[in-house]
Amino acid sequence: MQSTADKGFIRRLGQLLNPLLVPFLAIVTAVILGGIIIKVVGGDPIAAYKGLVQGAFGSPSALSETAVWSTPYIFAGLAVALGFKGGLFNIGAEGQIAFGAVAAALIGYALPGWLHTSIPPYIHIPLAVGAGILAGAIWGGIPGALKAYTGGHEVINTIMMNYIALNITSYLLNGPMRDPNPLNLSARTPEIAVSARIPPIFDIPGMRVHWGFVLALLMAVVVWWLLWKTTLGFEIRTVGANPDAAKYAGINVKWIITLTMALSGALAGLAGAIEVTALNYRHELGFSTGYGFDAIAIALLGKNNPYGIILAAILFGAMRNGATRMQFLTQIPIDIISVIQALILLFVAADAIIRFIYRIRAREERVVLTRGWGG
């Protein structure tokens, strides 16, 4: 009697934690393997991981930096996940982030000049961030529309859009949008007006964590609500799960595909806009390299669940942030982080391996994105 009640409780707890179990074990396994690699190449894994944890969580400012790092990861991770839910694979977050950043920067520094007046923050910030969102939405929407109306596969197209974004950004930052200050020798925009800057949460020097982080957390909730509680979310998920049935049900599949990619791009654009308005106060070439690909890992690690993505993003942010201290203390190349992250992704993607190692029952449903190239 008593024991059966316990069993029931434990089972329910198990059901509650099961989705987290595999990713957790994947991380553990990856970290262990990473440690072995460090050992093999003559480093001290314990010291390394100690440095990593210290650097990520060891002090208030460390925590703050981890949050700063996590912010774009959350946005970008949500972007990729939203695409996945709609059956679309957005590898283009990179370019969408860059475009979001450029647009936000432009509105950030140029708008007062255009209007010949200063703008109050509560208008200027939304405008700048909004511009970033819009730019990202366009940059994501184009491959979306191409997929919907011509069948051009979004995987290739978003990758191409990354390169195109790169060329255009390079052109803009070397030409029209280049910081005119004669002493500026690098390809970057002028600093954005103070009225366009999102303030840090605490005004303590060295604590850079800003309201963008809070916005990222809120955005996760919004995305969750959109996907699971609204008719639009129902339509996105239906198109993702079975486009034919969606069409049969009267859903405008082409439009939903376009919209999904646009929303995905918008989230990525938001990531760029926040980096500019809350952190760098300008856009600079060479910023945001690899976020797009990390975002894929984060979306998968988070199982396309907005809340899972928050956790995954913080994990990745912490790793990237802690890496500095790890290297400072042990001189172990930062690249080990990439290896560990790749291993995590590997084990999460092929959770069968983890289930095999730890003897866990298989679950039925499986992420399926591939629709072949035709469209």
Added chain:
Amino acid sequence: GATTPTPAATQAPAPATQAPAATSAPATQPAATQASSGTAPDCTQANVFCVGDVTDVGHVDDKSFNQSTWEGVQKAKTDGVVDWAQYIETSDSKDYAKNIDTFAQAGYKVIVTTGFNLTDPTYAAAKQYPNIMFIGVDQGLQKDANHPDWPLPNLVGLVYHEDQSGFLVGALAAMISKSHKVGGVFGTDAVPAVWRYGEGYAAGAAYEDKKNGTTTTVTRVYHNDVGFDKTFTDPDWGATTAQSMIDKGADIIFGGGGITGNGAVDKAAADKVLAIGVDTDQYYTLPEADPYLLTSAMKPIPGPLEDLIKLAKSNKFPTNGLYYGASGYAPYHDTANLVPANVDAEMQALLKGLTDGSIQTGVSAAKPAQ
């Protein structure tokens, strides 16, 4: 500008291998790329002289200026100037400040930051930590709205006249080339140093053309079509581009852009065409190209950097905010026999002229905005 000639500058022209740049290179090479080993002393102690190196986004083994800087710091350590040296590689521009801070917090006495992109974070840190000496490699600052308090007593920008180095090798190329077609393969011209190398190269060739009544076609191709992070690390592109120049009759190739340039130099050598290296004497960094490496356009960082560290230790840190490393060109090494005495003499004259300012390259500091 006020130039502080260094041994490298004055002796580089001397043929054969007297140039410290040359002789020191093999010595430093093995040590140079070693990371610090052993355990760190407590740098907060006043008597422990620690130097930290914050790289630009990239690696200390980039065979380019991140590496040269670290070599300089290492050199200071091996020469006993420094008790402990350490580097942090930046993986994202948003970490510049944090990485500098990591050293500052740990009580390092001198912090070296590499690359123009760290200019502002370095300036900010210098103001925040007045007792720490900061050396900004490639950071040519002036007093302006963003840097009102410049020059700071604890901040020096180590800068170079890359246009002069480019000018020198350009002149040499013009004098040596048989086909009077020479090429240059560079990273993106959005980076001022690269631009100065490239345009200096052309200017030097034009200078000699005027002198000798020759007409040399100088083709420069900058790698602008990829990400900032890729433009200096795309050797395949460098090789392809060099190949294309060689196909059109170029008989000297200047590889001026980190690893992208290395690709060009390698390719030229593979095709038995003369090549010119960049930044350091690449005779030691691209051994496979040695037989065809005519020279390298030098902006030797280790020497001047060590000097600066010494000055910092002996509290004679320059206060004018700028410190010019010598421009120069590397010895001809294996190709010395291709360089007639008169050409060599002309080269030494040019170096002298450039150094004392009697010869101007006429190259702007950076690419004018489009």
Added chain:
Amino acid sequence: MTANDIVLEANEITKHFPGVLANDHVSIDLRKGEIHALLGENGAGKTTLMNILYGLYKPDSGQVVLNGKSIVIHSPKDSIEAGIGMVHQHFMLIPAFSVAENIMLGDETTHAGVLDIKAVSQRVRELSHQYGLEVDPDAKVGQLSVGAQQRVEIVKTLYRNANIIILDEPTAVLTPQETEDLFRIMRQLTARGVSIIFITHKLKEVLAVADRITVMRAGRVAGTVKPKETNEPKLASMMVGREVILTVQKQPARPKDEVLRVEDLRVLDDRDLEVIRGVSFDVRSGEIFGIAGVQGNGQTQLAEALTGLRPMKNGKVIMAGKDVSGKPPRPIIETGLAHIPEDRQRHGLVLSYSVADNMVLCNYYLEPFARGGVLQQEKVDENARRLIRDFDVRTPSPYVPTSKLSGGNQQKVIVARELSRPVKLLIASQPTRGLDVGSIEYIHKEIVAMRDRGVGVLLISAELDEIMALSDRIAVMYQGQIMDVVKANEATKESLGLLMAGIKSSETAEAAAPRP
């Protein structure tokens, strides 16, 4: 009967699938030169048993005996070597390949590693001549009619010298004439000593062609009988385990105003060929208008065009007085259309969704299921519980994914969803395909009830029996055109069969050759 003319024997075969006992100690035997029919409702385990004999599945226990020797079949390779050939329920042909390529695949003739298509084509011609199975070795399979594809499948088995051939529901997609043709071939084969296992749901056929009949129910053998010892009702109750009413009771229709009018409709298929070539007809409320015809004569595209799933090239569609020509699905649905799609898993359901979500697939956005773009989950679940009760859908709960439901129950989910909405027109495509008599009986009742409630019904089915049992008026489609529209009570199976084969009653039966 002596044991030695038993060529193939399955002993005590047992096979589990997650949640299902597909075969439960099944034993059957096959004699030389006989046609052994295998009968049974959906999921009774017929295909599973055959897949085991053919080496696609491994049995959990039991063994297979070939010519008296117990053999182990690991893969189709083994069974092919053992002389077993199988024509699958769903054809195993590659549309992009030529007939010859399809036939030689897995058993290629090569010269120094290079394929010798000529030799194969030659061999195929010989076989098709020998057995009167006409197939063109150089044709692309994608271009062939279903009947022709089936002939290719049979040649495929003969090409591999099979002397035991398994035919899994071969007649489901054939005209009466094509079926007759198939039976002729089957008899020819048995005359040459080939033994055939013949699976079907159609009792008439079994009685017509089989030497012995084995009935399966829920994974078990319910019994083996001879045709002369039994009749349709007996077989039906053996299959289902209870009495089944094989005929549909219905009062004569009382048609009222027109709910659907189609004028000179022309539609292209995916290969841009015109597959609906000027079709016109009308459907009135309170009547069932049946469209008979062999698979692939445009019925699929007709349904898709009428429901907005496929663009129309030309023509007019008036639904409930509104012109909906070329409109996308939603506005058409909103004019009062219910649609039971031909392919339940592709169009009708989102298999990963719960039963509840699938039951609002077409009206999730309307009150009360949504307010201001926000889903009202409790209303959705409520609706599901009601429909599951009313339509007696066999599901553990409204929340299980429909992928977990059985074929028939999946179909019931769709039927429940479509028939529970207030509509003026019901388009039902192949509503009972692949379902067992039990389910068929149920769905037929619902459709008739719908009619009597004054809904117009457009019934598209390849099952002539179904069409004749339900329809008030019958149109026969042949190659994208309507051959004729006849009153159900005036139509005979033979007359319709001829029309389905493209022969107007005026013409002579000689022309009734199967299409090339």
Added chain:
Amino acid sequence: MDWRRFAIIALIIVVMFGTVVLIGTSQNSPLVIITSMMATTIAVATPLTLGALSGIYCERAGVVNIGIEGMMLGAAFFGWLAAIYMNTIFHYPAMPSLIVGVIAAIITGGLFALLHAVLSITFKVDQIIGGTVINILAAGITGFLNRQLFFGAGSVFHGQIPNAPGVLPTIHIPLLADIPTVGRIFEQQPIAISAILLVIITHFVLFRTRWGLRTRAVGEHPRAADTVGINVIRMRYMNVIIGGFLAGLGGAYFTLEAISSFEANMTNGRGFIALAAMIFGNWTPFGAWTAALVFGAAQALQINLQFFRELIPPQLAVLQNSYVVGLAPYLLTMLILTGIIGKTIPPAADGKVYEK
């Protein structure tokens, strides 16, 4: 590969070449320009062709492979590493070292492919995710090892920049290579030549042999193949691994043929362009090859336009902007994918997991 497509490709290339010829003619003879542009085109096309062929083997067997980028990167690194070990540690002469390097590269590609096969065929991981894993893993491992081996504590070469054995020698195709100027085109390095041979071989294998028929069957309708006794899983494994070998050879091009050093992420997305080439080529070897040539020509265009920067007439000033010209290959790819240059039809079961 339909003729319309060929015509369009030819046209694109002619336009690109023509532009440069017109601009540069005052400085170089058209023949010289065309020759050099062709040389560039072939060089750039080499890794793309091999990558695309790799994709063709995988996808004709029904396995989508976007991990080609990672496979090439990994192969570039380990091939180069093997060559250096042979040359510096075991003191073999350059040539054998290079050959060992190429073999190592091919094997590396095969091993990455094996991983992809295990993930996407055995563990039934979504194939695009599998490919992404390969890409991220390859970038991480090569970056880390490149660093760890050549630099810092525990580095094999004690910080010495190891003396790479150079690059594969140029082969002069007799007679052809002796033609003045134009002969240049026929002086190619082994991998470039083998790429073209492999196009022909692959075409033959796919459409003339038993292996090819079965491969295509498995990619079109695996169950059908299964029912005639073809081992679907095995066919898929084999073809994915063959694809890996080809990607590996493509990787070898970067560090053993083009230049003699390795850099982090040096493949710079060429693996993805290769995929685009495969799709543009409609999953046929010759189609993919010609598509690769288009990308090659686009890069030749870009290089040469900068080359003749000063000569570009003002009305074409836009061509002076290398960023704008740089867009060409990418815009072209997207245009191609819209299908306006003829619809491309992937293998029916491409990307679909096969469950018995």
